[in-house]
Amino acid sequence: MLKLYKLTDNQLNYWETWDKDEKTAIVHWGVVGQRGQDKEVKSGLFSNFRKTVQKEINEKLKEGYAEFDEDKLSFLEIEYKIDGFGTEQDLEKRHRLENKLDGILGWTGLGHTDGGSIGSGTMEAGCMVVDFEIAKKVIEVNLKNTEFADYSRIYKMDNE
Incomplete structure (x- = not known):
C-alpha cells in the first residue's frame, strides 16, 4: 500500500x-x-x-504529493470502561472495534488502527492518524448508534 x-x-x-x-x-x-x-x-x-x-x-x-511524515502522525485512543481485566466478550468487542476503525480511517484517508490494550478497568483501541481533530469527529459520527457508542473518551496520546 x-x-x-x-x-x-x-x-x-x-x-x-x-x-x-x-x-x-x-x-x-x-x-x-x-x-x-x-x-x-x-x-x-x-x-x-x-x-x-x-x-x-x-x-x-x-503534483507535490508525498508520503506523510511519520513524526507528525498523532496517536488517538478510544477508551472504554470495563470491569477489572475484562472478559472474553470485551476482547472480542475490541477486535470488532479495531476492524471497524480500520475501515473508517482507511476509507477517509485518516490512518489506521495500531493495536489495543485491555486491563485495570479500561479497554483501549489505538490509531495512528494524520489529523487528530478530524479523526475524532469522523469516529464520533461513525460510532454513534452502534455497539461501540459507549466509549468513555477519545483522546490524543502525548508523543513520548
Missing part, C-alpha cells in the same frame, strides 16, 4: 493505492476526513496494471 498526501488551500488531500489481487489495484483519493472516490485498475491483454498505477504515482509526485 502506498499513501500520499498534499496540502492544498488548507485541505489535506490523500491519494492511495493497493493491490486487490494479482491483476487488479485499487486507487482511492479524496479530502482527508471524507470517503473520497475509488477505482479499480486492471491488467489487460497487453497491459499490466502496475505500469498504469506507477504512471499515476509519478503524476501525483509531480
Whole structure:
C-alpha cells in the first residue's frame, strides 16, 4: 500500500493505492476526513496494471504529493470502561472495534488502527492518524448508534 498526501488551500488531500489481487489495484483519493472516490485498475491483454498505477504515482509526485511524515502522525485512543481485566466478550468487542476503525480511517484517508490494550478497568483501541481533530469527529459520527457508542473518551496520546 502506498499513501500520499498534499496540502492544498488548507485541505489535506490523500491519494492511495493497493493491490486487490494479482491483476487488479485499487486507487482511492479524496479530502482527508471524507470517503473520497475509488477505482479499480486492471491488467489487460497487453497491459499490466502496475505500469498504469506507477504512471499515476509519478503524476501525483509531480503534483507535490508525498508520503506523510511519520513524526507528525498523532496517536488517538478510544477508551472504554470495563470491569477489572475484562472478559472474553470485551476482547472480542475490541477486535470488532479495531476492524471497524480500520475501515473508517482507511476509507477517509485518516490512518489506521495500531493495536489495543485491555486491563485495570479500561479497554483501549489505538490509531495512528494524520489529523487528530478530524479523526475524532469522523469516529464520533461513525460510532454513534452502534455497539461501540459507549466509549468513555477519545483522546490524543502525548508523543513520548
